[in-house]
Amino acid sequence: MLELSHIDKYYNPGSVNEMCLFQDFNLTIPDSQFVSVVGSNGSGKTSMLNLICGSISADAGKVIVNGTDITGQKEYMRHRKIGRVYQNPSAGTCPNMTVLENMAVADLKEKGYGLNRCVRKSRENAYREMLSGLGLGLEDKLETKVGSLSGGQRQVLALLMATMTPIDFLILDEHTAALDPRTAEIVMKLTDQIVREKKMTTVMVTHNLRYALEYGDRILMMHQGKIVLDKVGEEKNRLNTDEIMGIFNRISVECGN
Numbered sequence: 124m125l126e127l128s129h130i131d132k133y134y135n136p137g138s139v140n141e142m143c144l145f146q147d148f149n150l151t152i153p154d155s156q157f158v159s160v161v162g163s164n165g166s167g168k169t170s171m172l173n174l175i176c177g178s179i180s181a182d183a184g185k186v187i188v189n190g191t192d193i194t195g196q197k198e199y200m201r202h203r204k205i206g207r208v209y210q211n212p213s214a215g216t217c218p219n220m221t222v223l224e225n226m227a228v229a230d231l232k233e234k235g236y237g238l239n240r241c242v243r244k245s246r247e248n249a250y251r252e253m254l255s256g257l258g259l260g261l262e263d264k265l266e267t268k269v270g271s272l273s274g275g276q277r278q279v280l281a282l283l284m285a286t287m288t289p290i291d292f293l294i295l296d297e298h299t300a301a302l303d304p305r306t307a308e309i310v311m312k313l314t315d316q317i318v319r320e321k322k323m324t325t326v327m328v329t330h331n332l333r334y335a336l337e338y339g340d341r342i343l344m345m346h347q348g349k350i351v352l353d354k355v356g357e358e359k360n361r362l363n364t365d366e367i368m369g370i371f372n373r374i375s376v377e378c379g380n
């Protein structure tokens with residue numbers, strides 16, 4: 124279970140540009156729940172993901188994972204138990220390394236080995252098998268530099284790398300936003316398959332309302348650092364994209380932006 128408890132977050136504190144994004148922000152995500160997060164630009168979605176991953180720190184409050192307070196834990200330590208896929212397919216993989224090398228590093232990220240110790244012949248077949256299940260021909264590209272793959276292939280690889288070791292959470296930060304519609308659909312279906320198979324606790328930020336409703340067990344809408352809509356299970360299933368859009372517009376008008 125993931126808990127964000129009584130979080131305050133200020134940007135540029137003490138300066139003329141000081142901005143309080145979160146004040147007493149609370150969120151609890153039970154194990155194996157797939158949470159979709161939607162909301163206006165600047166509502167705090169990425170900041171919330173950054174707080175979970177330790178990329179930024181809170182000014183008050185706690186981040187608790189399975190009862191353990193990890194608020195003070197550094198990002199690189201949290202990274203071992205959190206898989207994150209970014210909007211930019213270039214992030215999350217290393218372009219100058221081969222598919223094999225990238226997978227080997229991801230495979231052993233918990234151990235923190237250097238590259239030479241990571242690449243083990245004995246694991247090559249396992250990697251090939253994982254890749255062949257994707258149906259994108261990546262299994263024949265183990266020796267190809269990742270920088271020469273298409274955006275879609277690279278994003279699929281990033282997803283696989285983020286989820287190939289046991290993790291506490293999967294964090295998806297608009298991970299289909301930079302892909303063409305067909306490729307986005309492939310990546311989203313694959314995401315769903317991996318999340319369901321491995322029963323992963325997942326937080327997905329997306330501007331695609333259909334994906335948010337179709338794939339999430341729960342939908343959150345954020346606005347100006349607050350959760351303004353939180354629906355789960357049957358209540359979520361009763362919503363459709365037009366209704367979400369209506370709520371979105373109403374809140375924007377009420378809040379004056």
Ligand SMILES: Nc1ncnc2c1ncn2[C@@H]1O[C@H](COP(=O)(O)OP(=O)(O)OP(=O)(O)O)[C@@H](O)[C@H]1O
Nearest residue numbers: 134135142144162163164165166167168169170171
């Ligand atoms: N490093 C930073 N320094 C100062 N302000 C920041 C910083 N990061 C984010 N902000 C501000 O915090 C607010 C929330 O930003 P955030 O990126 O979390 O929103 P978002 O909901 O992810 O937006 P988008 O949908 O556009 O990606 C914005 O007003 C943004 O300008």
